[in-house]
Amino acid sequence: MEWRGRRGSSNIEDRRGMGSAGAGGLGLVGTLVVLAVGWFFGVDISPLVSGMQDDARPGAERQLSTEEQEMGQFVSVVLADTEEIWTDVLAQQAGLQYQEPRLVMFSGAVQSACGGASSAMGPFYCPGDQRVYLDTDFFRVMQRQMGAGGDFAYAYVIAHEIGHHVQNQIGILPRVNRLRGQVGQTDANRLSVLTELQADCFAGIWARHAGDRFGSIERGDIDEAVNASRAVGDDILMEKAGRAPMPDSFTHGSAAERSEWLIRGMQSGEMADCNTFAEAGL
Template identity: 45%
Template sequence: MKWEGNRESGNVEDRRGSGARLGGRSIGIGTIVIALLGSYFLGINPMTIIGLLSGGQVQTQQAPIQETPADDQMARFVRTVLADTEDTWGTIFRENGGTYQQPRLVLFTGRTPTACGTGDTAAGPFYCPGDQKIYIDLAFYQTMRERFQVASDFAQAYVIAHEVGHHVQHITGIMDKVDQVRRSGTEKQANAMSVRVELQADCFAGVWAHHADRARGILEQGDVESALKAASAIGDDALQKQSQGYVVPDSFTHGTSEQRVRWFKQGIESGDLNTCNTFAARTL
């Protein structure tokens, strides 16, 4: 992915350095992955799992930001990708007679306060509609490399673009309508609706990539394949097979690997928001 030298966004808050630590020790990636899986499939607070596995109590500790060269480059990458989404969605909204409200992105370590409650590294990157902010701990990209063998810049950009897709859903009113339906249905119905929300965000990420490449030529050989690999690796079925050896379709909240790949491809190939209406699709 070609990103060096492109515009960097000013909508980034750097809260790194005030994260969660256990008994004076840093939380390891392995612990975070286990806590994420426990939270994802069992509904257990990830910080509870981290505390049990580490034999200590979680404490929030303030410390000055100490960036390594790799951290600094990754922060620049995140700011550049966010800027690209701002430019792309700004153009798309203008062409459709609207104005794009840019989200903010928060870099943090461990835990951080959000309008949606305390944000945890263990939860992975997420979007909070309450404050219209995207939250990400850069350690997640290390997890992508080590656990999923996905390390390309474009695959990492896909993660940000997916969360920006949720922001688009929020400011266009899609999220509010979905929440109303989820509150009135069963858990199974709510999960099914969540799948459609996530797949549409995948499609929106593809729409961004389509237009960004046409405008600025950001894609290089192998980029699309790497993003598809990332989408496949984080499908509900793939994660459940990896963690428990079998799948429970009714518990899916993000979609299968095949579905996530299909909807990302739909967006990047068409570049048309109208093709991303997962809520009207008979089959996903």
């Protein structure tokens, strides 16, 4: 993916030089396990993460490494791309003016309008403050432990969270949250899966239009994104955490489902083709 030397977004908050030292103290294997727990059960386990970090120094400022600075530039460029694409797509396909979200980069733990969160939760979108939260150490976990490295794989992660912002703006997230409070756990999990799969499809829409507009996608980039979508499937993460996959407990979708909806968005480029809820009969 060609991104260097391109425009970055101004909607970035970089908090990585503040607070705890990040997820490094866990080790990559430990981080993967904690990520799995956070994703599967939807709980904030930042106290556990903090307790396992030998070098965490709450409140201490630190200098960002060269690698972190470069990763920050990369995130800024990808965010700028999503702003341009969704401004046009939302206007043309939904008749709405896109409201640009902010993206917060943090290390270790962070406070949001949705409460406290840690690296253990993975990247997430908070509808309460319309911000995406990302610990860029997650990309190292993707590369070294999930076998899902590459710039475009990382861009897919960002685009997926931006997909949640699009869902929030068109009213999907509020409706899903209301419904989840009215049904049992199994049905609530399925609603969560449908929400995540639609965000994957929206990420595919971004990829389709970004490739057409910016010409930034290189050979192999699509494979990177599809591989990443499979790597974060609930069944794959459960297996890596030493658990038998249990579909009723899935909250993000299986590897096959996630890659299928990402590809659908890439091939179509149309929001109407990302209606996971209608396809599920809802």
